[in-house]
Amino acid sequence: MTSQTADHTDIRATNLAAVLGYLRRQAPCSRAAIASGTGLNKATVTSIVADLLDRRLVRETRQTQHHVGRPATLLVLDGSAYAAIGLEVSARGLTALAYDTAGGQVLRWHRAGPGAGAGPAKTVAAVAALARRAISTVQTSGRRVLGITVGVPGLVNRDGSVVLAAGLGWRDVPLRTDLTAALGRPDIPVTVDNDASLAVLAEHLYGPLAGSENLIHLAGDTGVGAGIIVDGRPLRGHLGYIGEIGHLRVVADGPLCGCGRRGCLEALAGLPAILSRVDGLTDPDPQIQLEHLIRRADDGEAAVTKVLAEAGTHLGHGIAALVNVLNPEYVVLGGAYALLAAHLSSAVTKALHESAIAPQAGACTVVASTFPDTATPLGATARALTSLTTGHLPSPG
Amino acid sequence: MTSQTADHTDIRATNLAAVLGYLRRQAPCSRAAIASGTGLNKATVTSIVADLLDRRLVRETRQTQHHVGRPATLLVLDGSAYAAIGLEVSARGLTALAYDTAGGQVLRWHRAGPGAGAGPAKTVAAVAALARRAISTVQTSGRRVLGITVGVPGLVNRDGSVVLAAGLGWRDVPLRTDLTAALGRPDIPVTVDNDASLAVLAEHLYGPLAGSENLIHLAGDTGVGAGIIVDGRPLRGHLGYIGEIGHLRVVADGPLCGCGRRGCLEALAGLPAILSRVDGLTDPDPQIQLEHLIRRADDGEAAVTKVLAEAGTHLGHGIAALVNVLNPEYVVLGGAYALLAAHLSSAVTKALHESAIAPQAGACTVVASTFPDTATPLGATARALTSLTTGHLPSPG
Numbered sequence: 001m002t003s004q005t006a007d008h009t010d011i012r013a014t015n016l017a018a019v020l021g022y023l024r025r026q027a028p029c030s031r032a033a034i035a036s037g038t039g040l041n042k043a044t045v046t047s048i049v050a051d052l053l054d055r056r057l058v059r060e061t062r063q064t065q066h067h068v069g070r071p072a073t074l075l076v077l078d079g080s081a082y083a084a085i086g087l088e089v090s091a092r093g094l095t096a097l098a099y100d101t102a103g104g105q106v107l108r109w110h111r112a113g114p115g116a117g118a119g120p121a122k123t124v125a126a127v128a129a130l131a132r133r134a135i136s137t138v139q140t141s142g143r144r145v146l147g148i149t150v151g152v153p154g155l156v157n158r159d160g161s162v163v164l165a166a167g168l169g170w171r172d173v174p175l176r177t178d179l180t181a182a183l184g185r186p187d188i189p190v191t192v193d194n195d196a197s198l199a200v201l202a203e204h205l206y207g208p209l210a211g212s213e214n215l216i217h218l219a220g221d222t223g224v225g226a227g228i229i230v231d232g233r234p235l236r237g238h239l240g241y242i243g244e245i246g247h248l249r250v251v252a253d254g255p256l257c258g259c260g261r262r263g264c265l266e267a268l269a270g271l272p273a274i275l276s277r278v279d280g281l282t283d284p285d286p287q288i289q290l291e292h293l294i295r296r297a298d299d300g301e302a303a304v305t306k307v308l309a310e311a312g313t314h315l316g317h318g319i320a321a322l323v324n325v326l327n328p329e330y331v332v333l334g335g336a337y338a339l340l341a342a343h344l345s346s347a348v349t350k351a352l353h354e355s356a357i358a359p360q361a362g363a364c365t366v367v368a369s370t371f372p373d374t375a376t377p378l379g380a381t382a383r384a385l386t387s388l389t390t391g392h393l394p395s396p397g
Numbered sequence: 398m399t400s401q402t403a404d405h406t407d408i409r410a411t412n413l414a415a416v417l418g419y420l421r422r423q424a425p426c427s428r429a430a431i432a433s434g435t436g437l438n439k440a441t442v443t444s445i446v447a448d449l450l451d452r453r454l455v456r457e458t459r460q461t462q463h464h465v466g467r468p469a470t471l472l473v474l475d476g477s478a479y480a481a482i483g484l485e486v487s488a489r490g491l492t493a494l495a496y497d498t499a500g501g502q503v504l505r506w507h508r509a510g511p512g513a514g515a516g517p518a519k520t521v522a523a524v525a526a527l528a529r530r531a532i533s534t535v536q537t538s539g540r541r542v543l544g545i546t547v548g549v550p551g552l553v554n555r556d557g558s559v560v561l562a563a564g565l566g567w568r569d570v571p572l573r574t575d576l577t578a579a580l581g582r583p584d585i586p587v588t589v590d591n592d593a594s595l596a597v598l599a600e601h602l603y604g605p606l607a608g609s610e611n612l613i614h615l616a617g618d619t620g621v622g623a624g625i626i627v628d629g630r631p632l633r634g635h636l637g638y639i640g641e642i643g644h645l646r647v648v649a650d651g652p653l654c655g656c657g658r659r660g661c662l663e664a665l666a667g668l669p670a671i672l673s674r675v676d677g678l679t680d681p682d683p684q685i686q687l688e689h690l691i692r693r694a695d696d697g698e699a700a701v702t703k704v705l706a707e708a709g710t711h712l713g714h715g716i717a718a719l720v721n722v723l724n725p726e727y728v729v730l731g732g733a734y735a736l737l738a739a740h741l742s743s744a745v746t747k748a749l750h751e752s753a754i755a756p757q758a759g760a761c762t763v764v765a766s767t768f769p770d771t772a773t774p775l776g777a778t779a780r781a782l783t784s785l786t787t788g789h790l791p792s793p794g
Contacts, residue, residue: 155755163756214635226722230634235627237724238611239759244721247754249714252649259754317646321718324641325623327634357644357656358552359560362636 012048013391015040019048020057020389023077024103028061030072049075055393056081057101077102082394083143085134086380087127087150088195089113091167091222091272092287092336094126096134097377100143101388107137108374112285120162120173127175128182135185145188146394147384150175151195151376153222155241160192163241166258167222167272191383195219196243198379199334200227201234202371205382209330209367216328217375218319219335220246223258224266227379230326246270248321250314265318269311271336277307290336297343305343312344316351319366323352327362338372409445410788412437416445417454417786420474421500425458427469446472452790453478454498474499479791480540482531483777484524484547485592486510488564488619488669489684489733491523493531494774497540498785504534505771509682517559517570524572525579532582542585543791544781547572548592548773550619552638557589560638563655564619564669588780592616593640595776596731597624598631599768602779606727606764613725614772615716616732617643620655621663624776627723643667645718647711662715666708668733674704687733694740702740709741713748716763720749724759731766732773738765 018038023029026037035045052058059078079102088095093113098106111130114122131148138145152175154165160176176192183190200217209215213232219225224246228235235242246266247259254263255273267273271290275281278296281289296304319331333341333348345366352361369375388394415435420426423434432442449455456475476499485492490510495503508527511519528545535542549572551562557573573589580587597614600606610629616622621643625632632639643663644656651660652670664670668687672678675693678686693701716728730738730745742763749758766772785791 155759164754166754228722230627230632231630233628233630235723237627237759238726238761239724239755241724241755241759242722244754247721247752248718249752261752321645322722324644325625325639325719325722326632327636327638329635355644355646355658357561357563357641358636358638362552362634362638364635 015044015391016048016051016393017389017391019045019052020077020391023058023075027076028074030074032072034075051393057388057393079104079143081143082146082388083138083141084146084381084384085131085138085148086198086377086382086384087131087134087148088198088376088380089123089127089150089152089168090195090335090376091153092290093285094130095374095377096130097374097381098134098138099378099381101146101385106141106143107134109134110287110373112287115284117169120168120170120175123168124173124175124178124182128179131179131183135183135188144394146388147189147191148179148183149191149193149198149380149384150179151193151198151380153195153225155239155244156192156194158240160190162192164259165223166247167266167270169258189384193380193383194225194227194240194242195222195376196225196227196334197234197236198227198377198383199369199371199375200229200332201379201382202375203227203332203334203369203379204229204234206378207332207370209332212329214327214329215332216243216322216326216330217332217334217369218245218315218322218337219333219369219375220266220270220315220337221335222270222272224270224315224318226322228322228326228328230328245318245322248318250317265314269314269318274307274311278304290339294339297340308340308343309347312347313351315344316348317355319348320352320355320361323356323358323361323364327358328364331364331366332369333366334369334375335372338369341368412441412788413445413448413790414786414788416442416449417474417788420455420472424473425471427471429469431472448790454785454790476501476540478540479543479785480535480538481543481778481781482528482535482545483595483774483779483781484528484531484545485595485773485777486520486524486547486549486565487592487732487773488550489687490682491527492771492774493527494771494778495531495535496775496778498543498782503538503540504531506531507684507770509684512681514566517565517567517572520565521570521572521575521579525576528576528580532580532585541791543785544586544588545576545580546588546590546595546777546781547576548590548595548777550592550622552636552641553589553591555637557587559589561656562620563643564663564667566655586781590777590780591622591624591637591639592619592773593622593624593731594631594633595624595774595780596766596768596772597626597729598776598779599772600624600729600731600766600776601626601631603775604729604767606729609726611724611726612729613640613719613723613727614729614731614766615642615712615719615734616730616772617663617667617712617734618732619667619669621667621712621715623719625719625723625725627725642715642719645715647714662711666711666715671704671708675701687736691736694737705737705740706744709744710748712741713745714752716745717749717752717758720753720755720758720761724755725761728761728763729766730763732769735766735769
């Protein structure tokens with residue numbers, strides 16, 4: 001059923017990716033351990049490691065193993081030469097992260113956004129300013145920027161244009177092109193992707209559920225969107241528009257949604273909808289509003305916990321639709337939902353079990369993300385490193 | 398991101414699958430054409446072809462190419478040695494198909510089912526009887542049965558047990574075990590799978606949309622279920638429960654569904670729901686009822702076309718949920734929906750475009766299946782041949 005055959009360049013990249021992947025999970029380790037762990041022969045491993053040492057993606061440590069026989073020099077990932085930058089645009093503000101190739105954090109910033117209704121031009125300018133500062137900080141650390149990826153809450157096409165982001169009020173914003181122009185750095189590849197698709201990548205690679213092959217990340221900071229891993233692979237779809245569960249109609253003639261329809265899940269259970277339903281959240285910054293909301297919910301204020309339980313019920317029905325169609329092992333509540341999980345979970349789980357067709361909701365567990373503030377930019381750094389992690393080395397120099 | 402490395406047994410199977418795949422699409426062709434078409438070297442192709450000739454999966458033809466130079470002997474698939482059997486259990490009855498390994502049809506039968514509410518034991522006995530006759534017919538043709546796959550409208554776990562088939566009234570039926578026991582043929586592997594997952598495989602491999610990587614097959618003969626191909630791969634999920642869109646709640650407090658809930662898509666737009674809403678369909682066989690329904694719809698009977706338009710609207714809303722989450726290139730209306738497509742399509746498309754969030758429903762086209770009666774058993778024969786098509790040859794003798 002495949003028309004692919006084994007090609008030598010592919011094999012080299014596959015094997016290189018396997019060695020890097022093994023090092024990411026197991027370092028420090030010896031060349032012999034890599035060979036036995038990956039099934040590659042020692043000569044291949046030696047040759048690949050030489051390339052990696054040459055590019056400063058791997059380094060040797062003085063530490064040696066104390067087995068019987070000759071001590072082996074151990075290898076670890078080297079993060080001193082390269083880093084990747086991940087950015088997130090959300091109703092909660094702008095976030096920037098940079099990680100080096102050894103998994104070390106180079107920077108982590110949060111900025112208030114230019115405000116709801118500021119329009120895409122202002123936001124693109126703010127993102128570009130943040131990206132420029134991040135590039136400069138990475139370079140000051142002595143590293144080269146391998147790529148920048150930006151996560152946006154909306155439909156992003158394969159050209160990196162935002163076709164529609166109802167929660168931001170964006171339509172047809174050529175973000176990748178605009179950002180590339182604003183940065184004036186043609187040597188740094190810029191990619192733009194859906195926020196949820198990046199967030200689920202972070203869960204899949206770095207979270208406590210990294211072993212799971214069937215994982216959905218659901219967040220509602222701006223719109224409500226799902227990032228989806230099925231059978232170990234992130235879904236992409238025909239044009240890249242995956243996981244738009246926010247526009248499932250859960251209530252007939254419900255409240256108006258940013259998309260122009262009524263009763264959509266995100267008009268009932270998105271963070272902006274939740275915030276708008278709680279009295280007394282007056283700060284202009286949604287992030288501050290969220291912090292107040294959490295404090296009042298944790299204090300047990302009945303009006304607040306009622307709003308959250310209602311949102312949780314709608315969310316549970318929406319999750320049931322995803323569970324019926326995709327049979328995930330885990331649904332990860334991300335972003336603000338993770339911070340509010342204590343007040344959402346029981347309503348979510350109850351509604352999910354009522355609405356899912358499979359017994360025990362197909363053995364699905366709903367959990368809170370361990371990256372409530374950074375899943376999207378963290379996934380974005382991983383995405384910016386895709387060519388490296390699939391075994392394609394950066395050009396030297 | 399991968400821990401796989403290139404292993405020699407895997408490479409052999411991958412290359413064998415590539416050669417068989419090339420032959421399936423391009424035969425008759427020469428060894429040289431296979432080598433250039435697959436990128437394999439000639440010695441590898443010669444060795445693989447020798448194995449395939451030995452197993453009678455390929456044969457040489459006397460026909461030769463008339464290029465300049467030495468004429469090359471051409472190869473074609475050989476269907477004389479092996480066949481696979483596909484069965485479908487549906488509210489419309491039982492269907493059996495057998496195809497040989499060259500794609501030749503060995504048999505195609507339809508039988509009325511044992512009737513709604515007959516209970517699983519009676520149906521399993523009927524399926525076993527049909528399977529036994531199919532085995533005998535295949536053997537009489539001189540072929541060995543490589544496998545039997547049965548498609549069932551419900552949740553099928555990895556052991557081949559039907560956990561729930563609301564439309565048949567089944568719960569926890571160990572169909573694979575029961576059928577294997579009833580056949581008494583431990584040499585023939587039996588698999589059981591969800592009907593829609595098999596049907597989409599047929600579309601993906603043999604239908605006019607076979608080139609598409611993002612394809613959903615939606616049928617409602619018994620329940621309403623979707624078989625889903627995303628990014629070129631059939632989805633399986635954590636326990637194998639994929640595509641259960643039939644239990645999406647589309648109407649609050651709607652009609653009672655076989656699952657015990659109200660307002661599910663299948664209680665509004667499944668074939669049994671449609672048939673129950675049309676007066677005068679009195680034949681006890683649902684297949685005959687369907688034929689009468691089609692005739693009356695084609696004659697333009699207003700009461701009938703109104704019921705179908707209503708069902709089409711509900712179906713369109715359900716398809717929109719799939720389109721929002723999975724961004725398919727095509728949604729294929731299968732089974733009875735294909736036969737009724739002329740009366741469903743405009744309502745389906747209208748509701749889809751109203752409910753989908755992406756512009757132009759994410760470039761999704763809704764089409765009628767070209768296999769309205771056989772998509773599931775056809776996909777089942779393909780599934781029964783999985784080990785062969787992934788490059789694992791049957792044991793000789």
